Amino acid sequence: MKGCFITFEGTEGCGKSTQIKLLAERLRLLGHRVRLLREPGGTPIGEEIRHTLKHSQNNHAMTPEAELLLMNASRAQLVREVIRPALAAGEVVLSDRFYDSTTAYQGYGRELDLEKVKAVIDFAVGDTRPDVTLFMHVPAEVSAERIRSRQTTLPLELQRDRFEEADRKFFERVAHGFGVIAAAEPERVKFVNGAQPIEIVCAEIWRMVQPVLPKVGRW
Numbered sequence: 001m002k003g004c005f006i007t008f009e010g011t012e013g014c015g016k017s018t019q020i021k022l023l024a025e026r027l028r029l030l031g032h033r034v035r036l037l038r039e040p041g042g043t044p045i046g047e048e049i050r051h052t053l054k055h056s057q058n059n060h061a062m063t064p065e066a067e068l069l070l071m072n073a074s075r076a077q078l079v080r081e082v083i084r085p086a087l088a089a090g091e092v093v094l095s096d097r098f099y100d101s102t103t104a105y106q107g108y109g110r111e112l113d114l115e116k117v118k119a120v121i122d123f124a125v126g127d128t129r130p131d132v133t134l135f136m137h138v139p140a141e142v143s144a145e146r147i148r149s150r151q152t153t154l155p156l157e158l159q160r161d162r163f164e165e166a167d168r169k170f171f172e173r174v175a176h177g178f179g180v181i182a183a184a185e186p187e188r189v190k191f192v193n194g195a196q197p198i199e200i201v202c203a204e205i206w207r208m209v210q211p212v213l214p215k216v217g218r219w
């Protein structure tokens with residue numbers, strides 16, 4: 001039995017967290033076993049690393065190199081502890097971000113050497129690669145507005161996010177990085193216009209994931 005692995009990517013506020021939940025619900029209704037994950041995180045070790053990367057009061061001095069390695073420490077754990085066993089059991093694994101985020105944020109955003117970034121990612125994931133990646137794109141102004149309105153709804157300890165403190169140029173480089181990734185691997189990475197109404201985005205995503213879904217009894 002072989003499951004399938006679908007990842008969602010994009011800059012902050014692109015709508016991927018909403019869409020990944022809608023997709024999970026739809027798949028469950030059809031009888032699929034679904035594993036919903038997020039990166040960094042998704043395991044007890046990964047969630048601690050996530051806190052260190054994003055919200056810890058002690059992370060102000062974190063270097064881009066440490067950030068790259070922590071992201072991939074979380075990922076190496078997630079791949080072996082959760083993703084591989086779930087795929088082997090025939091589950092549909094949905095992950096809110098995966099290694100394209102490292103290429104975009106640490107490679108393009110932090111301007112680390114792209115070959116070195118790739119080598120670290122390869123070490124962390126081995127041959128565990130997404131079957132399809134939904135790259136959700138929204139204009140920078142939409143992204144900034146969504147971040148602002150989301151922050152007021154978050155508990156106090158999650159309101160400070162080290163990534164959201166980066167400057168506009170950083171996010172422009174990240175967005176450019178995602179564009180380069182999508183153009184380089186059009187078979188795997190599907191472009192989704194996240195500025196459209198939720199139902200339309202949802203329908204587009206459904207069309208894109210159908211070819212890779214495993215068969216379930218009710219089909």
Ligand code: TMP
Binds near residue numbers: 012097100103105
């Ligand atoms: P999010 O779960 O709210 O999207 O936050 C995750 C943050 O971590 C987001 O700012 C993107 C960043 N990130 C990286 O910089 N590199 C990575 O490899 C991953 C998975 C996330």
